């Protein structure tokens with residue numbers, strides 16, 4: 001399997017090279033040359049398969065022979081050693097909980113998978129890889145955790161000062177070892193732009209091997225399709241058509257769900273639910289893609305004004321917007337609506353949703369108004385404890401702190417402040 005650049009100005013590469021490069025030399029995102037549907041028998045007997053078996057069947061065609069089958073199965077077993085339950089909270093409304101991993105966010109899946117792939121590729125080599133990553137909240141912690149102590153890999157995380165939650169900041173600034181956090185005077189989009197600029201900077205590239213652990217990297221992006229299959233396995237017995245509502249920021253998660261659909265998973269429709277950073281809902285209304293500076297919200301991991309992966313979604317639909325609209329609806333909600341939804345879900349359903357999950361819930365309910373005969377699943381992308389102040393203040397109850405989070409509460413936060421790209425470059429070249 002080869003991966004080509006969506007900018008079409010760079011040569012195709014293997015899975016291994018796409019993972020090591022992160023982004024193509026022409027600044028395009030890598031995309032698989034083909035997506036071959038899995039046989040019907042896979043979906044007919046999916047309930048008999050373990051998470052590792054499901055994931056292996058799904059990812060094998062993309063990894064090809066770059067990682068031998070047994071090693072790939074080991075990587076998958078280590079990646080997926082926690083639960084992905086679908087919890088029904090109302091009739092025909094369920095949530096897929098993606099927060100049972102070490103950093104309590106969906107990013108754990110992609111980060112752990114990618115860290116192990118990179119570890120495998122660099123196992124016999126002396127060269128050092130620098131993983132550069134931008135975060136609006138959850139990616140940073142998951143990448144720090146997934147890559148901690150991986151031989152030959154140094155991780156540099158850029159995050160926007162004052163725009164991530166306290167627990168998110170602790171998760172990405174307290175681990176030390178091969179992980180460094182850079183606190184950026186700006187927004188997530190500024191961080192993402194700096195990362196992408198570094199990938200084109202010959203002055204940096206001639207000194208170090210850089211890669212990205214954002215969902216622009218295929219090894220971070222593609223494994224996110226696994227849990228859509230796990231959800232399908234659990235909801236299949238309902239005998240209804242399934243709609244997924246995905247709280248969306250950088251749009252890698254929903255795009256991975258669409259790859260699962262291309263693999264043959266039956267899905268009636270996708271909903272991309274955003275906060276007021278509504279570049280995609282606006283695009284769906286106007287057919288015009290106008291990125292804008294991001295606005296800070298209580299669902300901060302989705303504070304993205306120029307989502308990297310939307311280009312992959314457009315490509316999946318050959319830029320045919322009418323075809324895309326048949327499969328995707330997109331709605332945006334402000335903080336007031338988000339808080340009202342959190343309170344309603346708590347009072348009426350007895351369920352504590354985090355702000356991102358609440359946005360997903362709102363998107364789902366909007367779609368279900370006109371499509372009541374479907375089974376709706378919204379993704380709970382992170383545990384409510386990661387947004388402790390907002391959640392406790394909104395529902396008026398205390399949230400217990402799980403052991404994974406307790407671990408980082410007393411550690412000292414350490415980060416380096418940077419203001420612009422020049423300071424990032426200076427740091428990279430001096431470290």
Ligand SMILES: N[C@@H](CCOP(=O)(O)O)C(=O)O
Pocket residue numbers: 134135136137138139140213214215216249250252253301302308
């Ligand atoms: N929501 C993200 C932003 C980066 O997204 P990614 O999936 O491309 O890493 C975050 O929490 O950092």
